């Protein structure tokens with residue numbers, strides 16, 4: 054049972070959108086506690102990969118084994134309840150307060166009592182410094198606070214795996230730091246996570262593995278000290294020089 | 306030329322008709338609302354068969370006159386052994402008709418929801434039913450409050466067609482009075498005025514409802 058040693062094992066995963074193949078046979082294993090950072094150009098299939106892991110897109114071929122079990126239509130609801138997902142934007146429900154956003158899945162998915170859910174939700178919001186915003190609605194707080202609350206909601210459910218799809222790229226630059234800080238903090242606590250991000254510093258500090266995707270394929274994969282420092286393929290070299298140049302422009 | 310004492314004398318009788326008008330349009334609207342939600346969800350479902358049944362229903366209803374639908378339900382169905390009293394037939398006709406229009410309104414409201422909101426609900430491990438109940442429909446309906454109240458206003462006006470099957474609603478009562486008094490101009494004007502006041506009032510209410518249901522902070526953050 055080789056797959057038992059991995060929390061997540063993706064085998065020959067292929068996904069198409071109306072006949073256009075956007076993931077062309079992805080193989081990826083993630084051990085418990087690992088932090089995988091995915092990088093790659095726009096349209097390379099990064100978001101599609103995260104969605105496929107959470108059963109949000111139809112898989113054409115291949116399989117996903119999560120926590121020792123092959124993911125299928127029957128167990129997908131349970132699998133989803135064990136995987137946290139934070140999107141670039143609109144993760145929170147805009148018609149619920151931050152508190153209700155965090156409480157709601159505890160009540161409706163974990164079936165906890167209202168009192169218990171409220172207690173956990175308040176603790177989760179406190180851990181990201183948002184207790185005093187508990188009664189605000191998502192669009193009444195800053196983008197950075199929204200993302201922190203989304204992270205709090207995911208963590209309150211005590212997930213085995215946390216997926217984050219460009220959690221800082223929709224933010225005004227002044228809010229990026231506070232979100233990355235929280236992600237670094239939770240990374241230290243041992244949670245397994247897969248993050249799509251172009252924040253190279255974050256990848257260097259946090260990632261156990263960096264995966265470079267281009268054209269729906271994994272081109273390079275390895276520890277950040279290899280992939281980010283001495284890229285082998287032309288494509289990755291080009292990609293890295295582009296994002297690093299961008300960073301230099303921004304920091305001026 | 307207009308005799309006010311005459312108008313005052315027929316006013317209470319017409320207002321009793323307005324009660325039927327409101328009953329037909331409000332119950333018809335509610336029936337249409339639940340039918341509309343069902344049709345919209347089926348139409349967007351991945352099940353090809355259910356989705357095409359829903360489309361077919363919507364196309365058939367929208368492609369035929371309400372008056373003919375009313376006549377089929379009240380005069381046509383009895384030949385299949387199905388009888389309704391005029392008010393039930395009226396509510397049914399309006400509800401079945403409005404359901405098709407409300408389905409299209411609600412569907413457009415669903416399509417305006419950011420995809421991530423829906424994916425995020427699913428990703429929490431919510432069932433499809435709970436995703437719709439707590440996230441998709443509340444957001445979709447907020448998106449289309451003005452279109453839905455507009456539909457209610459339309460129903461108040463269209464319910465005058467129910468007069469053809471003998472429900473003593475506002476228009477029908479106007480016709481009775483005219484048959485007795487031969488004063489069509491004043492009577493129809495007063496009938497029109499009553500419809501207008503009701504519809505005006507409803508659109509004002511709509512603006513209130515819209516403000517009340519608005520997503521907090523959503524518009525100010527965009528400005």
Ligand SMILES: Nc1ncnc2c1ncn2[C@@H]1O[C@H](COP(=O)(O)OP(=O)(O)OP(=O)(O)O)[C@@H](O)[C@H]1O
Pocket residue numbers: 070071075093094095096097098099100101102
């Ligand atoms: N729902 C969809 N229907 C059709 N095509 C889609 C859909 N979603 C994504 N695609 C296409 O699939 C490809 C991969 O998209 P994906 O969103 O996974 O890329 P990405 O790497 O996340 O890009 P970005 O950095 O811009 O977020 C793109 O070419 C995109 O246009």
Ligand SMILES: [Mg+2]
Pocket residue numbers: 099100101218
């Ligand atoms: Mg993406």
